[in-house]
Every structure is written in structure tokens, then in C-alpha cells.
Amino acid sequence: MKAGENMTYRIALAGNPNTGKSTLFNALTGLRQHTGNWPGKTVTSAEGTFTHNGITYHIVDLPGTYSLFSNSADEEVARDFLLFGHPDATLVVADATALERNLNLVLQILEITPRVIVVVNLIDEARRQGIDIDAEALARQLGVPVVLTSARNGEGITELLDVLDKMVRGEIATAPIQIRYDADVEERIAALEPQVRQVLGDAFPSRWIALRLLDGDESLLTALKENLTAPQEEVRDFGPVRAG
Incomplete structure (x- = not known):
């Protein structure tokens, strides 16, 4: 910026x-x-x-x-x-x-x-x-x-x-601390995050969204459907991965 x-x-x-x-x-x-x-x-x-x-x-x-x-x-x-x-x-x-x-x-x-x-x-x-x-x-x-x-x-x-x-002005470069979770959670994030990025692009925090979907955040899933131009079917496809 x-x-x-x-x-x-x-x-x-x-x-x-x-x-x-x-x-x-x-x-x-x-x-x-x-x-x-x-x-x-x-x-x-x-x-x-x-x-x-x-x-x-x-x-x-x-x-x-x-x-x-x-x-x-x-x-x-x-x-x-x-x-x-x-x-x-x-x-x-x-x-x-x-x-x-x-x-x-x-x-x-x-x-x-x-x-x-x-x-x-x-x-x-x-x-x-x-x-x-x-x-x-x-x-x-x-x-x-x-x-x-x-x-x-x-x-x-x-x-x-x-x-x-x-x-x-772009004169400050930040490098936020990244929270690491249990190995099982990290493995599931790694599986879902690429799919989130493919559907939503790089403008959204794919890791955080994957984490919340894995936690069963139905409200976030609804918000994604309401606010994004991605096809409803593609957003809905996050559900089965979350539940797996």
C-alpha cells in the first residue's frame, strides 16, 4: 500500500x-x-x-x-x-x-x-x-x-x-506470530487450507478460515456464502472436509 x-x-x-x-x-x-x-x-x-x-x-x-x-x-x-x-x-x-x-x-x-x-x-x-x-x-x-x-x-x-x-505508506513490515496447534489439528488444516485458497483466493486468511471450519463454525460458512462471489457449491464443499 x-x-x-x-x-x-x-x-x-x-x-x-x-x-x-x-x-x-x-x-x-x-x-x-x-x-x-x-x-x-x-x-x-x-x-x-x-x-x-x-x-x-x-x-x-x-x-x-x-x-x-x-x-x-x-x-x-x-x-x-x-x-x-x-x-x-x-x-x-x-x-x-x-x-x-x-x-x-x-x-x-x-x-x-x-x-x-x-x-x-x-x-x-x-x-x-x-x-x-x-x-x-x-x-x-x-x-x-x-x-x-x-x-x-x-x-x-x-x-x-x-x-x-x-x-x-508501506513503511512497516509486520510478521505476526503464528499459533501452532496439536499435530492432528495442523494436519487437518494442511489438508483443508489449499481447498479454501483455491475457492477464495489469496485475499482471505485461508489458514484461519480452515481452522474455523474445522471447528464447525456454521456462522462463518453462512457468512462466506453471503459475502463472496464464489459459487455456492464450492463454498458448501468445505463442509464434508470439515466433518471428516
Whole structure:
């Protein structure tokens, strides 16, 4: 991706509930935002715009979720936007005072897209609790940029925007950590993933989709049929492999 004039980049904003995600959204967009509902859902949507260094961003505040396993309408909305909305970058907000718990969602999103910036928010509260977070070490472990912020007082926002600019300009190469599963699961992923890639192409995370189908995620199968141009029969063919 190369940033240029008159271009607007689509940004996804994801994270667990109560991480200060909405506060960050407001800090970035100010009054340049609007709310509504996701199509066909009762889930509230929030979108806004902001500019930095001459680049315009359209940011979509996804519902706060603990996972992308489609156990709720919120999780389905977040998952579908990350899959089919093709954001140019995804900001994943994590609570600095409960980082280990929040990393579950971070790792799931890294399986879907490599264009991720982890925003460790509430860093001021973490300091008050004596919690020290090494952003550089965490970035090395995750393979993506990590920025420490306190959205409510503006700390780290400029650094975050600078990192975002570099990402959309193609100046940051990420190498997300890849989760490895039991040998049996990896063998089944290896069998199904080429079929997923053949039907869906390289624009989608074939490994993650194969994993979710193997886990029996019928909601994802339905979403694939609704959102893709691939023939229904080809998508349906994933089912027997999953069950095998």
C-alpha cells in the first residue's frame, strides 16, 4: 500500500469491552463521527474520519468482543468486517492492566490480518498499579507494532498516528506470530487450507478460515456464502472436509 493524495484509508478499531476503545475513537475523530446500526443487525455501529500528515482515515469502531468465535451478534459483526471489509489497518485496543487476558483477541485478529497495531491503552492506570509494560519486547513477540496510550489524556496518540501513517505508506513490515496447534489439528488444516485458497483466493486468511471450519463454525460458512462471489457449491464443499 502506498499513501497518496485524495486517498482515504479504512481503519478497523477492535478490542475487548472496557478497554477505552470508545475513548480512543472519540479522541481520534472528535465530532467527525456518526452512529447507526449494522445492516440486518441490532448491533450499534460507529464510524468517523480524521486526518494526519495529509492522509485521511475512515475509522470503524467495531463492537467490543472477547473473541471472534461468532458466539454473539457482536462477534459476528467484528469478524465479518475484518474478513470482508478489508481494512487497510486494524487497531486492536488492549487494557494495560489486564494485558494477558486481552491478548486472546489480539492473537485471533493476527490470524486474520497482518496489518495490525496493538494499542495498549490505560497505561496511566497500569503505572498507578505498578505495572510496567515493555512495548518493544511485546512488539517483537507479536510481530506487529505496539503503542502505549492513555486515550483519556491524549498520551501516545501522536505516536499511534505516526505508526499508522507508516503502516499505510508501506513503511512497516509486520510478521505476526503464528499459533501452532496439536499435530492432528495442523494436519487437518494442511489438508483443508489449499481447498479454501483455491475457492477464495489469496485475499482471505485461508489458514484461519480452515481452522474455523474445522471447528464447525456454521456462522462463518453462512457468512462466506453471503459475502463472496464464489459459487455456492464450492463454498458448501468445505463442509464434508470439515466433518471428516
